[in-house]
Amino acid sequence: MAAATPAFPRGSGAPDIVVGPLDLAARVDEALAVQAVAFGLSQDEIDVRRHIVLRHLDDPRARALGATTPEGRLAGFVYGLPNNRAHWWSTVVEPYLRATGSEGWLDDSFVITELHVHPDFQQRGIGRSLITTVTDAVDQPRSILSAIDTESPARGLYRSLGYQDLARRVGFPGAPRPYAVMGAPLPLRRGR
Numbered sequence: 001m002a003a004a005t006p007a008f009p010r011g012s013g014a015p016d017i018v019v020g021p022l023d024l025a026a027r028v029d030e031a032l033a034v035q036a037v038a039f040g041l042s043q044d045e046i047d048v049r050r051h052i053v054l055r056h057l058d059d060p061r062a063r064a065l066g067a068t069t070p071e072g073r074l075a076g077f078v079y080g081l082p083n084n085r086a087h088w089w090s091t092v093v094e095p096y097l098r099a100t101g102s103e104g105w106l107d108d109s110f111v112i113t114e115l116h117v118h119p120d121f122q123q124r125g126i127g128r129s130l131i132t133t134v135t136d137a138v139d140q141p142r143s144i145l146s147a148i149d150t151e152s153p154a155r156g157l158y159r160s161l162g163y164q165d166l167a168r169r170v171g172f173p174g175a176p177r178p179y180a181v182m183g184a185p186l187p188l189r190r191g192r
């Protein structure tokens, strides 16, 4: 396993937080607890997500990183894997991308499946560090993701990294709100 690296410049808002490899299968409950507070998940949704996360981790190409405090508390996490057109997420977004002529983004693309930072630790550069660090280590030349189709901190972060809208008003079965699908060339853009 690679050594964890301090991810933040001196003087940043998260000097003691370390971003490094996360054994997400072992710490899935902790990660989902972060997601539940950051994103808002019911207990039923947590139970469903738990199965999905563990299934994704069967893919040896899945990558997970955690942001950890000196006490070992998980402040945030990211995980993703190369897109698989047979996966549910890809089958849902595919017709929307085809309609905008951007279906090719589904090939050779690293999907950011989840990115969440606990509210106690937000706005200190942790989310930015997690997503840039995980994508820097992958082989794919581009990255795609879906985010709720509203002007959220997540959408602002993704745009600042070079993600652009590939499709909007994307409906996932069971999801009450539409999503936007976004894509960016790798490596992600640095600077503001």
Ligand SMILES: CC(C)(COP(=O)(O)OP(=O)(O)OC[C@H]1O[C@@H](n2cnc3c(N)ncnc32)[C@H](O)[C@@H]1OP(=O)(O)O)[C@@H](O)C(=O)NCCC(=O)NCCS
Residues within 6 Å of the ligand: 038, 039, 115, 116, 117, 118, 121, 122, 123, 124, 125, 126, 127, 128, 129, 146, 147, 148, 152, 153, 154, 155, 156, 157, 160, 192
């Ligand atoms: C999105 C999220 C992961 C960002 O994590 P974070 O550690 O707070 O983000 P950072 O401190 O690295 O900030 C990165 C950028 O995000 C945007 N951002 C973060 N918080 C913001 C806020 N409250 N308002 C507006 N923009 C914000 C900014 O573009 C910021 O860049 P800047 O600092 O250069 O202005 C975090 O807000 C979160 O977990 N949100 C809830 C869950 C969620 O929506 N996850 C994404 C699902 S698609």
